[in-house]
Amino acid sequence: MAGIVVEPIVCGRPVRSLDRAPLADVRGDLLGEVGMVPRLMAVGAVTRARRTADGTPVGHDLLLRAAELFATADLDGETPEEYERRVALAAGLPRVTVRHAVADIVRSLTHLPATTRAELPASRLGDGYETAWVPAGRLFAAVMASNHPAPNDSWLHALALGYSVLVRPGTREPFTARRLTLALLAAGLAEHRISFLPGERAVGEYLLEAADRGIVYGGGDAVRRWADSATVTTRGPGRSRVLLDRPVTAEVLDHLTVSAAYDGGTRCNNISLVLTTGDPRQVADALAARFDALASPEVTASDATLPVVDATRAEGLRRQLAGLTTGATVHTAAGADPLVRLPDGSHRPLPTVLSTDDPRHPAVGVELPFPFVVVAPWRRADGVAALGDALVLNLVTDDVDLRAAAVADPSVRKVTCGLTLPWDSTPGIPHEGNLSLFLLQSKGVVSTGTRDHALA
Amino acid sequence: MDTMTTALAQDRAETFDERVRRLLHWHFDPQTGSAFWLRQRGLLDFDPLRDIDGAADLVRFPDLTEQLRHVPVGDLIPRGLTGTGFRVYESGGTSGAPKRIVDRDYRRRLLSWAMQRLRAHHIADPAHWLHLGPSGPHVFAYDCARYAALGNGMFHTVDFDPRWVKKLVAAGETDMVKRYVRHLLDQAAEVLRSQPVKVLSTTPPLIEAICADPELHAAVERSVETIIWAGTSFSPESLRQVEEVFFPDTTIVGIYGNTLMGVAPQRPRRPDDRHLCVFEPYAEAVWIDVVDEHGAVVDYGQRGRVRLSLVSEEMFLPNVIERDTAVRVEPAGDATVDGLAEVGTVAEVGDVRVIEGVY
Numbered sequence: 171m172a173g174i175v176v177e178p179i180v181c182g183r184p185v186r187s188l189d190r191a192p193l194a195d196v197r198g199d200l201l202g203e204v205g206m207v208p209r210l211m212a213v214g215a216v217t218r219a220r221r222t223a224d225g226t227p228v229g230h231d232l233l234l235r236a237a238e239l240f241a242t243a244d245l246d247g248e249t250p251e252e253y254e255r256r257v258a259l260a261a262g263l264p265r266v267t268v269r270h271a272v273a274d275i276v277r278s279l280t281h282l283p284a285t286t287r288a289e290l291p292a293s294r295l296g297d298g299y300e301t302a303w304v305p306a307g308r309l310f311a312a313v314m315a316s317n318h319p320a321p322n323d324s325w326l327h328a329l330a331l332g333y334s335v336l337v338r339p340g341t342r343e344p345f346t347a348r349r350l351t352l353a354l355l356a357a358g359l360a361e362h363r364i365s366f367l368p369g370e371r372a373v374g375e376y377l378l379e380a381a382d383r384g385i386v387y388g389g390g391d392a393v394r395r396w397a398d399s400a401t402v403t404t405r406g407p408g409r410s411r412v413l414l415d416r417p418v419t420a421e422v423l424d425h426l427t428v429s430a431a432y433d434g435g436t437r438c439n440n441i442s443l444v445l446t447t448g449d450p451r452q453v454a455d456a457l458a459a460r461f462d463a464l465a466s467p468e469v470t471a472s473d474a475t476l477p478v479v480d481a482t483r484a485e486g487l488r489r490q491l492a493g494l495t496t497g498a499t500v501h502t503a504a505g506a507d508p509l510v511r512l513p514d515g516s517h518r519p520l521p522t523v524l525s526t527d528d529p530r531h532p533a534v535g536v537e538l539p540f541p542f543v544v545v546a547p548w549r550r551a552d553g554v555a556a557l558g559d560a561l562v563l564n565l566v567t568d569d570v571d572l573r574a575a576a577v578a579d580p581s582v583r584k585v586t587c588g589l590t591l592p593w594d595s596t597p598g599i600p601h602e603g604n605l606s607l608f609l610l611q612s613k614g615v616v617s618t619g620t621r622d623h624a625l626a
Numbered sequence: 627m628d629t630m631t632t633a634l635a636q637d638r639a640e641t642f643d644e645r646v647r648r649l650l651h652w653h654f655d656p657q658t659g660s661a662f663w664l665r666q667r668g669l670l671d672f673d674p675l676r677d678i679d680g681a682a683d684l685v686r687f688p689d690l691t692e693q694l695r696h697v698p699v700g701d702l703i704p705r706g707l708t709g710t711g712f713r714v715y716e717s718g719g720t721s722g723a724p725k726r727i728v729d730r731d732y733r734r735r736l737l738s739w740a741m742q743r744l745r746a747h748h749i750a751d752p753a754h755w756l757h758l759g760p761s762g763p764h765v766f767a768y769d770c771a772r773y774a775a776l777g778n779g780m781f782h783t784v785d786f787d788p789r790w791v792k793k794l795v796a797a798g799e800t801d802m803v804k805r806y807v808r809h810l811l812d813q814a815a816e817v818l819r820s821q822p823v824k825v826l827s828t829t830p831p832l833i834e835a836i837c838a839d840p841e842l843h844a845a846v847e848r849s850v851e852t853i854i855w856a857g858t859s860f861s862p863e864s865l866r867q868v869e870e871v872f873f874p875d876t877t878i879v880g881i882y883g884n885t886l887m888g889v890a891p892q893r894p895r896r897p898d899d900r901h902l903c904v905f906e907p908y909a910e911a912v913w914i915d916v917v918d919e920h921g922a923v924v925d926y927g928q929r930g931r932v933r934l935s936l937v938s939e940e941m942f943l944p945n946v947i948e949r950d951t952a953v954r955v956e957p958a959g960d961a962t963v964d965g966l967a968e969v970g971t972v973a974e975v976g977d978v979r980v981i982e983g984v985y
Contacts (some may be wrong), residue, residue, distance in 0.1 A: 205863075211863060536641050
């Protein structure tokens with residue numbers, strides 16, 4: 171069959187699966203086919219990985235070589251350009267977003283030692299006293315989504331710290347996890363350390379059950395089961411938001427537009443809610459005017475900036491938007507189709523701004539995979555609780571008390587102040603918690619010998 | 627008992643069409659038919675005795691199996707079959723009331739035939755069986771008990787209520803499901819610890835659970851020579867994993883079937899087979915077509931929906947549209963009927979997922 175063939179990689183070795191699934195692109199064309207991993211193949215992969223896992227950290231040199239190969243090499247016949255094209259077509263992501271993601275992953279690998287150092291408390295505690303940070307288990311499972319390639323850096327982190335890794339890639343976009351796997355192997359990673367297991371959702375659930383630590387990305391439906399798990403950390407909808415407590419200047423509008431629309435609104439830290447102390451309609455009108463200026467060619471074009479979806483997802487979004495806009499004001503250009511059918515057969519969700527006077531409107535807190543922002547009112551009497559449940563809370567305010575309250579709120583995972591973009595970070599700044607602490611356990615190592623006070 | 631063959635010459639087997647005509651007279655005769663079918667007769671827009679000439683005409687009947695969820699089972703017993711000894715079996719019962727059938731002798735004949743088919747895979751005789759599968763109202767355990775008896779073996783069972791598991795799954799009680807599966811595996815391990823079991827009858831999900839438990843897997847590998855699987859399906863790669871990776875020295879035999887129609891064991895593999903597992907139905911009493919959405923039989927090698935008719939003295943179930951799909955396979959060897967491969971369930975249609983978050 172023509173097209174791309176994606177096969178599983180079990181403990182470093184490609185295997186051919188008899189279970190085949192077509193891989194369609196956003197235009198409705200057949201992009202290729204995927205050899206699917208049934209549960210039993212995953213069971214075999216886990217058994218083999220567990221037998222051979224040794225907990226050895228992966229050297230940084232190897233990771234840097236893998237990063238270089240991932241970004242530049244021809245891997246199993248896939249050039250960087252072809253990789254970019256495949257992700258664009260499979261996930262509907264603008265090519266520039268894929269390039270950003272590649273740069274993000276390379277940067278993340280480059281900074282990994284610094285990140286880990288910054289995430290762990292000091293461990294030398296005086297002469298003969300030391301805290302060792304060691305992997306809390308041997309197997310790490312990663313269940314990825316298809317919205318953006320960058321989150322694949324989480325399992326690279328686990329690998330670096332000593333885990334053997336089993337990755338179930340996103341259903342629509344298996345290419346990033348596959349390319350990273352190939353890059354790692356080409357860089358010399360021991361085969362038993364990595365398995366790439368495209369499969370149905372149940373396979374991901376099994377991997378998370380079977381591994382010692384795991385991460386799962388996805389909508390509320392995908393992550394709910396693991397919300398209270400001690401061994402699985404979840405990355406669900408970010409619901410990142412801005413508290414806007416300043417006049418709406420051009421500079422503020424620039425900030426809001428980039429926060430919402432960078433990478434086509436596909437990142438979990440793109441904002442989807444503006445809570446304003448001013449008039450929601452006025453803010454929404456001004457933001458909508460900026461959104462109206464966002465234009466983008468088909469997703470395969472090198473200058474595309476907005477994502478597209480296939481016909482099925484388009485239909486789902488159309489219905490969902492129709493439900494969400496009840497009782498809210500839509501600020502997009504009059505008569506604009508919320509899902510534009512492009513000549514290539516894909517559908518582009520129209521960047522959309524809604525406003526409501528009701529902070530409890532059902533659209534408040536909804537995150538969608540394109541530039542989509544709801545503007546709602548916030549009054550000081552509503553308190554900081556109304557700002558919470560957010561991956562990132564951006565405080566555009568001069569109120570220092572509010573800042574302290576937001577930092578103290580456990581449902582806010584990151585606070586950015588002023589016109590700071592939601593993803594601004596440096597090694598050690600938690601994205602959603604501290605991954606090193608999740609992956610490692612601390613252990614006292616004391617080598618003081620027999621000292622006279624010991625039995626005194 | 628097949629008592630109605632008097633009209634046939636002794637030296638040739640009855641064709642399926644002849645059987646249909648003969649048994650329609652039986653089921654629609656006020657002296658011999660069941661209350662269920664005699665009531666239906668007036669509701670049909672055709673005359674089953676005049677207008678039905680054979681298997682191909684059975685599609686004129688409506689699929690009445692929904693009524694099996696509530697009809698008193700006594701109404702299903704043909705009046706011509708006097709006496710007692712009928713058993714009641716129930717379908718899975720996942721959604722609403724289960725479908726019920728009655729059986730006295732039909733299944734024994736069917737199972738004798740099926741055991742011959744299983745023997746073609748070289749099952750040890752005598753062989754003790756362990757049935758790690760549903761029992762209670764479900765017919766699977768009865769079938770396997772019969773195979774064990776025909777194979778001169780003892781029959782071990784476990785307590786297994788699949789309806790409870792389905793309720794747990796529907797309620798998202800994942801951890802409870804795991805504990806229940808563990809409970810099932812523990813019961814099996816207990817039997818295997820002391821009993822020389824050579825045949826294990828079970829379901830694909832439980833085979834997967836066994837494979838994920840290295841200790842139990844080793845115990846099964848040590849003693850069991852044949853694994854019979856039924857109840858749900860294996861994907862082609864899953865079956866390959868079972869045969870080649872997890873149980874390379876064990877004979878693996880699948881049985882397709884359900885409460886209504888009976889069983890269709892896997893036939894021995896042939897060199898030119900394109901599927902690892904091809905099921906062959908019981909040609910004497912069951913007619914199966916693999917059909918497209920318009921009801922037309924699909925070509926060989928194509929997938930379609932399973933449509934079946936059961937024509938026996940005890941039950942008449944015409945034109946049943948199953949939830950299963952299968953690939954239609956050409957008859958092989960001395961078989962007279964099509965085989966079925968890669969059985970799967972019809973995917974839920976019109977189910978557009980709500981998009982949540984950026985995923």
